Amino acid sequence: MDALDLAGMDVLDLSRLQFGVVTVYHFLFVPITIGLSFLVAIMQTAWVRTNNEKWLRATKFFGKIFLINFAMGVVTGIVQEFQFGMNWSDFSRFVGDIFGAPLAVEGLAAFFMESVFLGLWIFGWDRLNKKLHLATIWLAAIGTLLSAYFILAANSFMQHPTAYTFNPETDRVELTNFFEVLFQSTAVVAFAHTITAAFLTAGAVVAGISAWLLVKGKSPDVARSTMKLGIVTILLGAAGLGITGDQQGRVMVEQQPMKMAAAEALYETAAPAPFSIFTIGTLDGSEPVFSLDIPHGLSLLATHTLDGEVQGINDLQEQYEQEFGPGDYKPNIPVAYWSFRFMIGFGMLAGVWALYALWMTRKGRVPHGKWFRRSALLVPFLPLIGNSFGWIFTEMGRQPWVVFGLMQTESGVSPTSTSGLVITSLASLTLIYAILAAVEFDLIRRAVIIGPPEEVADPFVADESGERPMSITY
Amino acid sequence: MDLAAVWFVLIAVLWSGYFVLEGFDFGVGILMRPLAKNEGERRAILTTLGPVWDGNEVWLLVAGGATFAAFPEWYATMFSGFYLPLLLILLALIVRGVAFEYRSKRSDLKWRKSFDWAITVGSFVPALLWGVAFANIVRGVPLRAAEPAGNILYDGDALLNLLNPYALLGGLTTLFLFMTHGAVFLTIKMSGTIHDRANKIATPLGLIAAVLAVVFLVWTQVAYSGKPETWILVVVTAGLWVGGIIAHRIGKEGLAFTLSAATMVSTVAYLFWVLFPDVFRSSNDPALSLTIYNAASTEYTLTVMTIVAAIFVPIVLLYQAWTYWVFRKRISGDAIPSPESGSLDYPDEAKPSVPVG
Numbered sequence: 001m002d003a004l005d006l007a008g009m010d011v012l013d014l015s016r017l018q019f020g021v022v023t024v025y026h027f028l029f030v031p032i033t034i035g036l037s038f039l040v041a042i043m044q045t046a047w048v049r050t051n052n053e054k055w056l057r058a059t060k061f062f063g064k065i066f067l068i069n070f071a072m073g074v075v076t077g078i079v080q081e082f083q084f085g086m087n088w089s090d091f092s093r094f095v096g097d098i099f100g101a102p103l104a105v106e107g108l109a110a111f112f113m114e115s116v117f118l119g120l121w122i123f124g125w126d127r128l129n130k131k132l133h134l135a136t137i138w139l140a141a142i143g144t145l146l147s148a149y150f151i152l153a154a155n156s157f158m159q160h161p162t163a164y165t166f167n168p169e170t171d172r173v174e175l176t177n178f179f180e181v182l183f184q185s186t187a188v189v190a191f192a193h194t195i196t197a198a199f200l201t202a203g204a205v206v207a208g209i210s211a212w213l214l215v216k217g218k219s220p221d222v223a224r225s226t227m228k229l230g231i232v233t234i235l236l237g238a239a240g241l242g243i244t245g246d247q248q249g250r251v252m253v254e255q256q257p258m259k260m261a262a263a264e265a266l267y268e269t270a271a272p273a274p275f276s277i278f279t280i281g282t283l284d285g286s287e288p289v290f291s292l293d294i295p296h297g298l299s300l301l302a303t304h305t306l307d308g309e310v311q312g313i314n315d316l317q318e319q320y321e322q323e324f325g326p327g328d329y330k331p332n333i334p335v336a337y338w339s340f341r342f343m344i345g346f347g348m349l350a351g352v353w354a355l356y357a358l359w360m361t362r363k364g365r366v367p368h369g370k371w372f373r374r375s376a377l378l379v380p381f382l383p384l385i386g387n388s389f390g391w392i393f394t395e396m397g398r399q400p401w402v403v404f405g406l407m408q409t410e411s412g413v414s415p416t417s418t419s420g421l422v423i424t425s426l427a428s429l430t431l432i433y434a435i436l437a438a439v440e441f442d443l444i445r446r447a448v449i450i451g452p453p454e455e456v457a458d459p460f461v462a463d464e465s466g467e468r469p470m471s472i473t474y
Numbered sequence: 475m476d477l478a479a480v481w482f483v484l485i486a487v488l489w490s491g492y493f494v495l496e497g498f499d500f501g502v503g504i505l506m507r508p509l510a511k512n513e514g515e516r517r518a519i520l521t522t523l524g525p526v527w528d529g530n531e532v533w534l535l536v537a538g539g540a541t542f543a544a545f546p547e548w549y550a551t552m553f554s555g556f557y558l559p560l561l562l563i564l565l566a567l568i569v570r571g572v573a574f575e576y577r578s579k580r581s582d583l584k585w586r587k588s589f590d591w592a593i594t595v596g597s598f599v600p601a602l603l604w605g606v607a608f609a610n611i612v613r614g615v616p617l618r619a620a621e622p623a624g625n626i627l628y629d630g631d632a633l634l635n636l637l638n639p640y641a642l643l644g645g646l647t648t649l650f651l652f653m654t655h656g657a658v659f660l661t662i663k664m665s666g667t668i669h670d671r672a673n674k675i676a677t678p679l680g681l682i683a684a685v686l687a688v689v690f691l692v693w694t695q696v697a698y699s700g701k702p703e704t705w706i707l708v709v710v711t712a713g714l715w716v717g718g719i720i721a722h723r724i725g726k727e728g729l730a731f732t733l734s735a736a737t738m739v740s741t742v743a744y745l746f747w748v749l750f751p752d753v754f755r756s757s758n759d760p761a762l763s764l765t766i767y768n769a770a771s772t773e774y775t776l777t778v779m780t781i782v783a784a785i786f787v788p789i790v791l792l793y794q795a796w797t798y799w800v801f802r803k804r805i806s807g808d809a810i811p812s813p814e815s816g817s818l819d820y821p822d823e824a825k826p827s828v829p830v831g
Contacts, residue, residue, distance in 0.1 A: 071575035075568040085553025096546020104539035115528035123525035414554040474520040
């Protein structure tokens with residue numbers, strides 16, 4: 001079956017690589033879509049309420065960037081739904097009775113809402129009245145939230161299976177309570193954490209671009225207001241990430257202790273357990289030459305007590321061998337350890353930049369200097385990197401399981417897949433994604449360079465011929 | 475009530491909706507280049523799809539999601555078995571969706587031309603391959619039972635088994651049905667010269683589609699149906715299509731489009747009826763076929779999903795229909811400003827001070 005052999009990778013490795021590539025790529029666009037839809041809705045609301053033209057110009061400007069990004073989120077999302085069946089058909093068979101439901105509900109309840117109301121928003125400037133048009137962007141934004149919720153509920157079942165029975169006759173898990181799958185603690189905290197990350201990301205996009213415009217002196221009236229909005233969003237998002245991350249950490253210690261131990265490279269059970277900031281030595285932190293720790297930090301994080309016991313990797317390995325039989329139940333420790341740190345680090349950097357930007361614009365000052373200007377263009381990338389590492393941590397920290405405690409990843413892969421097939425799809429999707437990334441980046445770059453429009457005719461006021469200005473976007 | 479049967483029907487409804495809505499999307503996408511003589515006309519044609527194409531495509535996503543939720547075995551076996559055709563469809567849909575949104579984001583005509591090709595190819599490939607896929611589902615594909623669990627797996631060649639004459643005829647049938655459907659859509663959505671050109675091309679396209687569809691349906695009925703009663707839908711489908719051609723000829727544009735849409739529904743309904751109660755047929759051993767019974771989710775999951783569908787399907791239909799009402803006004807190819815005008819209400823290059831809308 002495996003005639004082709006890419007650097008010693010088998011079908012399982014290739015399928016995992018493909019899932020990683022297309023999912024991390026998809027998730028570059030998702031948080032921007034979620035956060036920016038709300039920020040654009042806020043800008044348009046500000047215009048409708050104050051009638052101040054700068055907010056209409058802001059809406060048009062960030063609306064354009066939002067749409068360039070949204071298109072990528074939509075088309076890469078289709079791959080997400082198809083690939084479970086294509087590459088992971090035995091996983092789909094095993095969990096379909098439970099996992100398929102939130103996906104179907106997402107399409108029905110959320111995805112229709114997003115795309116239909118966004119279509120109305122884009123093309124409806126000259127067709128709808130002012131309030132109704134404003135409602136369409138809010139409905140699209142709410143649609144993105146719902147969509148995120150259902151997907152995260154499905155993913156949470158993989159992290160912490162609940163409300164199921166195993167049916168030996170059909171050899172699959174079967175649903176016993178849909179509401180428990182939707183509203184289990186894993187899903188609730190994952191949603192809170194992901195959404196705050198989405199707001200941090202969108203805040204960084206808006207604040208970074210606005211700061212650049214401000215230094216360049218382009219539409220300073222618009223840029224100053226949107227920069228404020230962006231900075232506030234970053235700071236709220238960063239604070240929210242701290243709180244929700246803490247919640248999620250505690251749920252994780254309880255439900256997936258191995259993931260937390262791997263995140264800390266904590267080999268032996270400890271009470272109190274320190275929080276490792278970084279180590280120098282081996283990549284997996286097993287023999288540190290130098291390490292910087294916060295004493296009691298992990299105990300505090302995991303148990304909310306100073307001396308709480310946190311289980312180590314070796315004890316958990318032993319425990320799992322007794323529970324599930326012989327095998328290796330450790331995830332890739334270096335990946336878990338470092339991706340956890342990069343996730344937190346890059347997110348925090350964005351927060352630090354927001355404080356720096358606040359300082360630069362204190363008391364109405366006009367920010368200046370090439371360092372500030374350059375840092376402004378980098379800041380949107382910080383949360384994007386943090387988000388990617390967050391998902392890499394969540395998914396790789398769960399290994400060797402695809403559904404924790406129930407199905408190992410190697411059992412989920414399609415039995416009909418061959419290396420040739422998976423390489424074909426991996427190569428073609430990666431190629432097309434790379435091209436589209438370059439195209440998208442270039443379009444956003446151009447849009448930013450042009451900056452917000454200098455003036456925009458009120459789309460809801462008819463001109464002398466009695467017609468409203470025609471809105472064309474295609 | 476047999477919930478598995480209900481979900482079989484619901485999935486047929488979702489595919490019908492998809493064929494009706496994205497069917498004309500595909501048709502318009504294929505016809506855009508031949509029908510438009512200049513940039514303004516191309517933009518006008520694309521503007522008929524602009525507000526709706528994404529919502530139309532969600533019907534596919536929901537059909538896929540519903541199959542996953544209601545018939546996991548069907549989803550798993552079909553999606554892993556039809557790996558390459560689905561990959562091609564995915565690539566086409568990716569390129570096409572991005573092309574719609576990106577082509578007018580720059581005024582550069584060369585840029586726009588490349589995306590025009592992306593729209594043509596991205597519409598052509600799925601329009602053909604959905605027919606190929608459905609024909610193969612009805613015809614049956616080689617399947618085997620995996621040890622030890624007995625899961626049913628696709629057992630054919632990645633592509634060659636799927637490219638048989640019957641399936642290719644199915645592909646050509648959907649291709650021409652969608653092209654005609656798209657042309658008829660343009661006759662109700664446009665005015666001026668493009669309207670006239672679409673009007674002219676619809677008849678020959680409709681006649682070719684009629685011949686292909688009749689041969690395909692009769693072949694299906696004779697070779698793969700095994701149910702005499704499904705002849706009814708062969709006749710109904712043909713009747714609706716011929717009625718559509720006549721309505722078109724006598725200038726009843728709204729009626730012609732309605733009949734064309736009804737033909738899409740009737741075609742999908744026919745294929746699903748022929749298939750019932752199978753969902754994924756074996757060509758080598760009928761005992762291996764996946765049916766609504768051995769591929770379905772549990773009664774509980776189906777009940778939950780039925781409640782969800784009963785709430786959301788009407789709501790979705792309502793607001794999606796409202797979108798079409800909001801954008802009901804015909805678009806004229808002459809009304810769209812010159813190519814230099816940009817997108818999203820202000821020019822995208824060079825002249826940031828001239829508001830377009």
